[in-house]
Amino acid sequence: MLEDGGALLAEARPAAAVELTVPGPVTPERARAAAGGASYYDDPWFPGCFVCGPARQGDGLRIFPGPLADRSLWAATWTPEPWLAGADGRIPAEMVWAALDCPTGIAAGDAYRLASGTAAVLGRMTVSLAGTPKPGEECVLVAWPTGRDGRKLGAGSALLGSTGDVLAAARAVWVTIPRS
Secondary structure, three states: OOEEEOOOEOOOOOOOOOOOOOOOOOHHHHHHOOOOOHHHHHOOOOOOOOOOOOOOOOOOOOOOOOEEOOOEEEEEEEEHHHHHOOOOOOOOHHHHHHHHOOOHHHHHHHHOOOOOOEEEEEEEEEEOOOOOOOOOOOOOEEEEEEEEEEEEEEEEEEEEOOOEEEEEEEEEEEEEEEEO
């Protein structure tokens, strides 16, 4: 559990499994071409976000997904920086979780065409982690919408290693909120 002054901010617990079908592969070239094309970047709610914030310079993951023209799929590349590595020389699981987070919200927000002045915040995310990338390994992140139920938006994401293998996959639920 993560608390702030006794207020519960987040909690984590093991999940049985992530039931998710990862779409077919996307080449790094296509992912690079799509990057940054999401409507989210027209007026980002969280420009300083550690994962997707365009205002971050050198201290964030800087993952900027964009839609592919021929599929309901958003993509970007991510090459983890050496400063992210843990003592074992690999990228820690929490950084992989972070990398999977924002692409789901951006894909869902774009796909369901959120009205101007509406944002989405993460409500729940379940991750299946098969491996983590090495620093300097170019990976492809893909994300796709999975459904909408009122204010709840569903999406999936996957982190594909340099050989196209699925390192991690996530299922997320986002909750829309009006901008105040």
